[in-house]
Amino acid sequence: MALDGKILQRAREQLAASRRARELRFNSRRDELYVKNPRLFELDRDISLACVNAASALLRGGDIARVEADNLRLQDERMAVLRKMGLSPDALDEVPNCPLCDDRGYTSDGMCVCLKRLYKNEQAKELSKLLKLGRQTFKNFKLDHYGDEEREEMRRNFRVCKLFAERFSVSSSKSAGNILMSGDPGLGKTHLSCAIAREVSEQGYSVVYETAIAFCAVFDKLKFQRQFDEDLERDANRYSTCDLLILDDLGTEMKTTNTISAVYDIINSRLVSGLSTIVNTNCYTEELAEDYSPQIASRLLGEYTVLRFRGTDLREQLGPNGTM
Numbered sequence: 001m002a003l004d005g006k007i008l009q010r011a012r013e014q015l016a017a018s019r020r021a022r023e024l025r026f027n028s029r030r031d032e033l034y035v036k037n038p039r040l041f042e043l044d045r046d047i048s049l050a051c052v053n054a055a056s057a058l059l060r061g062g063d064i065a066r067v068e069a070d071n072l073r074l075q076d077e078r079m080a081v082l083r084k085m086g087l088s089p090d091a092l093d094e095v096p097n098c099p100l101c102d103d104r105g106y107t108s109d110g111m112c113v114c115l116k117r118l119y120k121n122e123q124a125k126e127l128s129k130l131l132k133l134g135r136q137t138f139k140n141f142k143l144d145h146y147g148d149e150e151r152e153e154m155r156r157n158f159r160v161c162k163l164f165a166e167r168f169s170v171s172s173s174k175s176a177g178n179i180l181m182s183g184d185p186g187l188g189k190t191h192l193s194c195a196i197a198r199e200v201s202e203q204g205y206s207v208v209y210e211t212a213i214a215f216c217a218v219f220d221k222l223k224f225q226r227q228f229d230e231d232l233e234r235d236a237n238r239y240s241t242c243d244l245l246i247l248d249d250l251g252t253e254m255k256t257t258n259t260i261s262a263v264y265d266i267i268n269s270r271l272v273s274g275l276s277t278i279v280n281t282n283c284y285t286e287e288l289a290e291d292y293s294p295q296i297a298s299r300l301l302g303e304y305t306v307l308r309f310r311g312t313d314l315r316e317q318l319g320p321n322g323t324m
């Protein structure tokens with residue numbers, strides 16, 4: 001399962017922020033206690049010094065026994081001071097929020113559960129952001145909005161999408177497949193792709209849902225940027241590495257040699273890596289070769305499951321949030 005670099009970055013930043021907050025809290029509490037009892041400050045300073053002396057005695061063959069005795073005496077006095085102040089011996093120990101990784105996010109076994117939890121939260125936030133279009137799910141997709149002629153085809157489209165979401169997996173041996181949804185606007189393409197995005201993302205996979213306009217804007221900016229832009233690079237990288245990419249509204253973007261080549265590259269490279277892609281387009285399948293390129297058309301029509309959407313625009317019948 002590929003982690004989304006942009007989301008992981010945000011999760012890491014959160015972890016770092018909570019580590020800094022913890023350090024600040026600890027420092028201000030320690031300083032308060034030092035003011036209350038300056039002897040505590042002196043003891044902590046002397047204990048640090050004793051540790052340095054112990055290390056240097058070890059290296060240079062000094063009187064280790066004496067250094068150790070000094071250290072023990074200081075520790076005993078420190079404990080007594082804390083007790084007198086009504087505090088426990090570990091009152092000044094800095095306690096991490098996550099004892100497994102000391103709030104670093106990684107252990108010797110890899111990513112720590114605390115960072116995984118933050119990543120999952122960020123992923124859920126990202127999904128709700130990308131699904132702000134509405135609350136489209138498979139459950140609220142209604143076939144009876146379609147006319148008698150289109151209903152059977154839509155039933156098949158619905159089944160293909162639902163099965164795709166339910167069986168979604170990422171393995172080197174078998175890709176979950178690719179879907180091309182083609183047809184006029186307002187016939188449920190966005191509804192079904194949002195339902196897939198939601199379900200696949202809830203299974204923990206990284207899903208990027210992007211309109212063709214936003215996708216092409218990234219590649220235009222990348223081409224014409226004057227200096228390295230980390231965010232842009234990260235966006236472009238997400239398109240090629242996420243577990244599922246949904247490219248919505250292909251055909252509404254400005255077509256230039258640069259954007260057409262970006263569309264071809266993403267479709268091709270994801271096919272080569274066995275990563276799934278869903279492309280929604282208002283173009284008819286027979287127009288793809290002419291509107292884009294014969295190569296793009298051949299990839300989309302040859303390697304994708306093609307779902308055709310026909311009928312009359314349903315949006316007038318829909319509720320305010322776009323559900324059907």
Ligand SMILES: [Zn+2]
Pocket residue numbers: 098099100101102103104105106112113114115
């Ligand atoms: Zn941890």
